[in-house]
Amino acid sequence: MSISKQELLNLAAEKEQELINLTSQLIRINSENPNGSQREVIDFVKNYLNEAGIENKEIAADETYPCVLAQMGSDEGFSMIINGHVDVVPAGDISKWKFDPFGGEITETQILGRGTSDMKAGVACTLFAMKLLKETGADLKGNIRLHIVSDEETGGAYGTKWLCEQGYADNAHACLVAEPTSNSTIEIGQKGSNELIIKSYGTPAHGSLGNYKGDNAILKLSKVLEGIGRLHTVKGKYDDSQLEALENSKFIAKNKLDVPGIENVIDRVTANVGIISGGNKLNMVPDYCEARVDIRLPIGVDVAEVEREIKGMIKDSGVSGVEYEVEWKKFGNSTPMDSSIVRTVKKHAEDLWGIKVLPAYQWASSDAAFYRIHGIPTIQYGPSNTEGIHSYNETVDIEDVLNASKIYLLTLCDLLGVQ
Ligand SMILES: [Zn+2]
Incomplete structure (x- = not known):
C-alpha cells in the first residue's frame, strides 16, 4: 500500500528540523546577484536532489547563471511545475545588519540571513517536499517538474524566461512559484x-x-x-470573474501600504x-x-x-x-481564481493557518509572468517576513517555513492524486 497524505504530513512534522537546517545551509552559501557566484548554491541543490534519488540536470543559457531541472513521477497525468530562484540581492552595507547575513543563524522562532524570505526558505520547502514524496515512494498520478533558476533578481533573462522559451514549461497544467508572500495572500496576477x-x-x-x-x-x-x-x-479592464481578486488586491494594498488612495496602484x-x-x-x-x-x-x-x-x-x-x-513588451497577466492550483493552495493555507486567504493581484512583477504568458495557471505563495526583503536584517519565521512546506506537500498530493 502506498503512503497516504496524512502519513506524509506526520513525516514532515517528524523531520522538521531537517527542513530548518536545509534553509540555514542555503543561507550560508553566498549567492549574491549581481556580484556573486551561483556555482556553489547550484551544486548544493544538485547534490541534495542526487542524494534524494531525484533525477536532475543542469542547463544554462549563460554559464554565470545555471539552472537545475528535476523531475519525478510518471509521464502521464497532471504535470506540475515548481519554480524557485537561488540568487539573492546583495547584502549591501554589512554594518547595517544586526547579524551575519550569511550566517544562517537559527533562533527560537526564526532563521536569519540574506535570502531567508526571498527566497531560499521557499526553495528549501519545495526540495524538502519533493524528497519526502520520493523517499516514501508516494504513488503520483502525474509529475512534478522543478525549475531552480539563478537569475531572477536581475530580470530572469537567463532563468525562467529562457526556460519557458526553450520549451521546458510546455504541457504543464499548473505552476507554483515559491516566492515570498504573506501567509494570507495567494498571488494570482501582476502588472x-x-x-x-x-x-x-x-x-x-x-x-x-x-x-x-x-x-x-x-x-x-x-x-x-x-x-x-x-x-x-x-485604467485596466477586468471581467466579472476577476472582480473579486481585484477587490482583494485593493484591500491588501490599502492595509499594507497605508497611503491615501494607494489601492489605485492595482488597476491603474x-x-x-x-x-x-x-x-x-x-x-x-x-x-x-x-x-x-x-x-x-x-x-x-x-x-x-x-x-x-x-x-x-x-x-x-x-x-x-x-x-x-x-515598445510594449510586458502586460498585466493573471490566473483564474477557480483554477485547481489556486483553490487547492487556498484550502490548505486556510486550514493550516486558520485564517482567510485571499487570492490577489500584485502591484509588482516576477518570474510568474513568464509561465502565465505560456498559458499555465500560476500562483505565488511562499514563507516570508516582508520587512527585510531587498533590505537589511532579512528573516523568516520557522512556523511560516514549516507551514509552507506542508501546504506544498498537501497541494502536490491533491493535484497528483495521493489520497
Ligand atoms: Zn524573489
Whole structure:
C-alpha cells in the first residue's frame, strides 16, 4: 500500500528540523546577484536532489547563471511545475545588519540571513517536499517538474524566461512559484513593466547667454514631465470573474501600504520617472535630454489609450522638439481564481493557518509572468517576513517555513492524486 497524505504530513512534522537546517545551509552559501557566484548554491541543490534519488540536470543559457531541472513521477497525468530562484540581492552595507547575513543563524522562532524570505526558505520547502514524496515512494498520478533558476533578481533573462522559451514549461497544467508572500495572500496576477523613453531636442549655445540664446533641452523635458501624472488616469479592464481578486488586491494594498488612495496602484497605469540624463557641460545650453520612465500596465489596459495620454502630455506642455519611444513588451497577466492550483493552495493555507486567504493581484512583477504568458495557471505563495526583503536584517519565521512546506506537500498530493 502506498503512503497516504496524512502519513506524509506526520513525516514532515517528524523531520522538521531537517527542513530548518536545509534553509540555514542555503543561507550560508553566498549567492549574491549581481556580484556573486551561483556555482556553489547550484551544486548544493544538485547534490541534495542526487542524494534524494531525484533525477536532475543542469542547463544554462549563460554559464554565470545555471539552472537545475528535476523531475519525478510518471509521464502521464497532471504535470506540475515548481519554480524557485537561488540568487539573492546583495547584502549591501554589512554594518547595517544586526547579524551575519550569511550566517544562517537559527533562533527560537526564526532563521536569519540574506535570502531567508526571498527566497531560499521557499526553495528549501519545495526540495524538502519533493524528497519526502520520493523517499516514501508516494504513488503520483502525474509529475512534478522543478525549475531552480539563478537569475531572477536581475530580470530572469537567463532563468525562467529562457526556460519557458526553450520549451521546458510546455504541457504543464499548473505552476507554483515559491516566492515570498504573506501567509494570507495567494498571488494570482501582476502588472507588466515597460520602459518609456522621452527625448527632447534643443539648440546649443554658450552657457553665459542661457537666458537669451539657445533652446534648453533639459528645461523643455522638465515641462513635459510635469504632466506625467495623467498617465495614472488610465485604467485596466477586468471581467466579472476577476472582480473579486481585484477587490482583494485593493484591500491588501490599502492595509499594507497605508497611503491615501494607494489601492489605485492595482488597476491603474503607474509611471515612474526613474532616470533622467541630459547636458554635457556646465557652461553649455544642453541640446539633448532624455527621461526613462517605468510604465506599469494593469490587467486588460488598452495601450493605445496609454499612448494617447503620452502624446497628449507632450502636446499640452506646449514645447516642440520632444518625441517618445516605447515598445510594449510586458502586460498585466493573471490566473483564474477557480483554477485547481489556486483553490487547492487556498484550502490548505486556510486550514493550516486558520485564517482567510485571499487570492490577489500584485502591484509588482516576477518570474510568474513568464509561465502565465505560456498559458499555465500560476500562483505565488511562499514563507516570508516582508520587512527585510531587498533590505537589511532579512528573516523568516520557522512556523511560516514549516507551514509552507506542508501546504506544498498537501497541494502536490491533491493535484497528483495521493489520497
Ligand atoms: Zn524573489
